[in-house]
Amino acid sequence: MSSSARRLSATVLAxxxxxxxxxxxxxGAESSIRDGLxxxxxxxxxxxxxxxTIGYNDPVRRxxxxxxxxxxxxxxxxxxxxxxKRFQRPIxxxxxxxxxxxxxxxxxxxxxxxxxxxxxTINPNTFDRDGxxxxxxxxxxxxxxxxxxxxxxxxxxxxxxxxxxxLGTKIIIETPKGARKGDSGGPVYVPGGGLVxxxxxxxxxxxxxxxxxxxxxxxxPKDGRPVTLEEEARIINQYYGTRVRxxxxxxxxxxxxxxxxxxxxxxxxxxxxIALVLTSVLLxxxxxxxxxxxxxx
Numbered sequence: 001m002s003s004s005a006r007r008l009s010a011t012v013l014a015x016x017x018x019x020x021x022x023x024x025x026x027x028g029a030e031s032s033i034r035d036g037l038x039x040x041x042x043x044x045x046x047x048x049x050x051x052x053t054i055g056y057n058d059p060v061r062r063x064x065x066x067x068x069x070x071x072x073x074x075x076x077x078x079x080x081x082x083x084x085k086r087f088q089r090p091i092x093x094x095x096x097x098x099x100x101x102x103x104x105x106x107x108x109x110x111x112x113x114x115x116x117x118x119x120x121t122i123n124p125n126t127f128d129r130d131g132x133x134x135x136x137x138x139x140x141x142x143x144x145x146x147x148x149x150x151x152x153x154x155x156x157x158x159x160x161x162x163x164x165x166x167l168g169t170k171i172i173i174e175t176p177k178g179a180r181k182g183d184s185g186g187p188v189y190v191p192g193g194g195l196v197x198x199x200x201x202x203x204x205x206x207x208x209x210x211x212x213x214x215x216x217x218x219x220x221p222k223d224g225r226p227v228t229l230e231e232e233a234r235i236i237n238q239y240y241g242t243r244v245r246x247x248x249x250x251x252x253x254x255x256x257x258x259x260x261x262x263x264x265x266x267x268x269x270x271x272x273x274i275a276l277v278l279t280s281v282l283l284x285x286x287x288x289x290x291x292x293x294x295x296x297x
Contacts, residue, residue, distance in 0.1 A: 037273060050253030056128070063116065069102075070253055079091055099112060138163055144163055144173050152195055159178075178249045184253060195221075208243075
């Protein structure tokens with residue numbers, strides 16, 4: 001058995017066993033809102049799925065916008081303290097609701113509302129100063145920027161590109177680089193202007209001439225007509241003047257918060273989901289470890 005195979009087998013088994021020891025959420029363990037929890041545009045928030053990025057704040061209505069795929073199967077949102085550091089002890093700070101028109105197969109209407117609990121401070125937006133810009137006002141070639149917490153951190157940096165097209169309330173942008181896991185839901189905006197949408201998907205584009213380009217898509221925080229993947233691909237091919245290959249980047253929710261949430265407390269449904277995931281990981285890890293041993297010995 002090679003040393004690399006041993007390491008692989010040990011890593012798989014150790015990960016499975018570590019997950020199995022987390023334990024179920026404790027009843028009544030939920031923390032109250034304290035320690036100056038703040039909501040900042042472009043910072044991360046968490047669910048039991050992992051972390052995403054806050055796309056837009058509405059302090060008057062006490063809500064924020066983010067991506068709907070950050071809310072699939074969950075409804076509780078967690079924050080860390082105002083330092084913006086990684087989640088050391090997540091605190092239940094609000095609930096998240098997907099657009100009722102969200103289609104996970106096509107990512108149409110990929111936006112959601114976070115409703116914050118009393119005691120959470122919702123700060124003004126910093127990336128866009130002019131509110132929400134109507135999609136119909138955008139023009140092909142217009143400069144647009146995106147910010148994701150994984151790619152850009154808590155500071156005001158971003159990557160900017162050019163608008164390819166809009167399809168209903170979906171915005172398609174060519175950018176200098178793609179987005180990463182945990183960037184989902186981040187602000188997509190007109191520099192010096194307003195928000196146009198929240199970050200939804202990211203693609204690497206293989207052009208026939210060997211060049212590589214990048215595309216991100218966003219959805220305005222309102223429901224629009226259904227947009228198919230075929231329609232999206234057709235618009236992109238027209239932009240490049242040829243048929244290109246699209247490879248989707250995984251920008252689903254980032255790093256897991258399972259250990260922290262076991263301390264902070266979760267709803268019954270989410271607790272059951274955690275238990276199911278942990279059991280699956282353990283069984284899969286043991287099965288893979290057994291296969292590795294049987295093949296290599």
